Amino acid sequence: MIFKLRRPDADIAWKNPEILKRFSRYREIIENTQIARYIIAKTVECDFNSDDSVENLEKLLKQKSKEFNKILSEDINSQKNRKIQEKSYINLSETIAYKYLENCKxxxxxxxxxxxxxxxxxxxxxKDIYVSSAFLHWGEESVLVPSGTxxxxxxxxxxxxxxNYDISNAWKGRRKIEDIAQKVDAKKLAAIAQKLVENGGINVNWVGSxxxxxxxxxxxxLLYQNINITQLWNSNFYLTEESLDLIIDFMDFWLPDLKYGNNTCAEKYSGIKNYWEVLTRNLKKIHDDGSGEIIIRHLVMPNHVDCCSKPILDFIAKEVPKSVVNIMGQFRPEYKSNQYPEINRRPTSSEIQEVKKYADKLNILYKPVS
Ligand code: SF4
Structure with a gap:
């Protein structure tokens, strides 16, 4: 039923044996022959005192992660027989997250x-969180649509x-957040996610800003959701190690951006330090310790093929080879780009072709999703 709603190019992508192999668990969750990670996590009992120190709770988190991953390797029938716990691994993770909010990291x-x-x-x-929009997105990568975004x-x-400058940064100090988005609590957010799935979404796509x-x-x-659905993290991926530990076991699919191949460009255009070390560390972690089902989005920027695109592809080929890459040519000089003449244009087709040729040389899988 759900599969009839796909975009036609999804069929082509799914016929690719490498896509089927690399995204096998994701596909099986869509077909309901695997259980989404967050549901399994709810069966991992977790007794803790929320007044305990962060250090002790973090230690427990590591233990629960091991327990969770052992269960994940069991067959689906034993997973199905497990009971949802009143206080689970997700409660622990959420409790630690609220503690991190007191000193945000x-x-x-x-x-x-x-x-x-x-x-x-x-x-x-x-502490308050606002949703600017939620809809079935048909413009994501073919294997992800319709995506409950x-x-x-x-x-x-x-x-x-x-x-997306209107919802990322341009409003700051200019408009009241309440005027441009809806404040949500956890129950409301879960209801939004579930509604998207009921309307045909084949994943819940957490994105921004x-x-x-x-x-x-x-x-x-996640505590209020109960549908067997892929949870997808769509992000700039500048998480700390501690916060990645809080979500790594609950996300089935990852959609990280990898924009810059060095720290100088990252600092110049995004105001970010240590971009390369942080991003490569986090990508390696989700590749090796997380679900490993990943589409890395790389936006080709004008005049940045040698300094950014090529080092990025070198890294992917060597360090996170199970990833599929979306080589994106849709960079547009929006927002403040006119203050940076070197990026104040669209990338040329020869720049995009050069990046694709380089990816071919490295045997990177990108065509089915680019
Ligand atoms: S920018 Fe990052 S560290 Fe700073 S408050 Fe926001 S989430 Fe926390």
């Missing part, structure tokens, strides 16, 4: 603000060329 900006008490860091969000307000990056500053509420919303 969700992303590597590590603002250290107390968001619970109303302080705001670069993303301009306190939920857009949040507030971004931890400051990309000068942002195409960026979902990282909203991580605590996304985790909490």
């Amino acid at each position: 969700f992303c590597e900006r590590r603002c250290g603000v107390n968001r619970i008490q109303g302080e705001k860091g670069f993303c301009h969000l306190d 939920i857009f949040f307000i507030g971004c931890n990056f400051g990309c000068v060329f942002c195409q 960026d979902p990282i500053p909203c991580l605590q509420l996304i985790l909490k919303s």
Whole structure:
């Protein structure tokens, strides 16, 4: 039933044996022959005192992750026989997330603000979370559509060329957040996600601005969801190691951006430090320890083939080879791009072809999703 709603190019992509192999679990969740990770996580009993120290709770989190991964390797029948727990591994993760909010370290900006008490860091969000829109997205990669996409307000990056600048950064200090988005609690967020799935979404796609500053509420919303559906993290991926630990076991599919091949370009255009170290660390982690089902999005930027695109493809081929890559040619000089003449145009078709040829040389799988 759901598969009839796909975009025609999805059929072509799914006929590719490598796509089937690399996204096998995702496909099986769509077909209901596998159980989504977050549902399995709810069966992992977790007894803890929420007043315990963060260090002790983090230690317990590591133990629960091991327990979870052992269950994940069991066959589906024994997984189906497991009972949903009143207090589970997800409750623990969500509790730690709210503790991190008191000294925010969700992303590597590590603002250290107390968001619970109303302080705001670069993303301009306190503890309250706002959804700007939620709809079935047909423009994502073919194997992901229709995608139940939920857009949040507030971004931890400051990309000068942002195409979503109205919900990422342009509102900061100018408009009241309540005027441009709807405040949600965990139950409401879960209801939005489930409605998208009931309407035909084949995944729940957490996106932004960026979902990282909203991580605590996304985790909490998992407690109120119960449909067997892929949870997908669509992000700039500038998470801290600690916050990635909170979500790594619950996400079935990853959709990270990999924009810059070096720190200088990242700092210049997104105002971000240590981009390369953070992104490569996080990508390696989801590839080796997470679901490993990943589409890396690389937006080809004008005049950035040698400094960004090629080092990125070298890294992917060597370090995260199970990933599929979307080589994106749709860069548009939006927002403040006119202040940077070298990126104030669209990439040429010869730049895009050069990147694709380089990917071919490295044997990177990109065609089915680009
Ligand atoms: S999510 Fe990132 S940008 Fe926002 S307050 Fe936390 S550390 Fe700062």
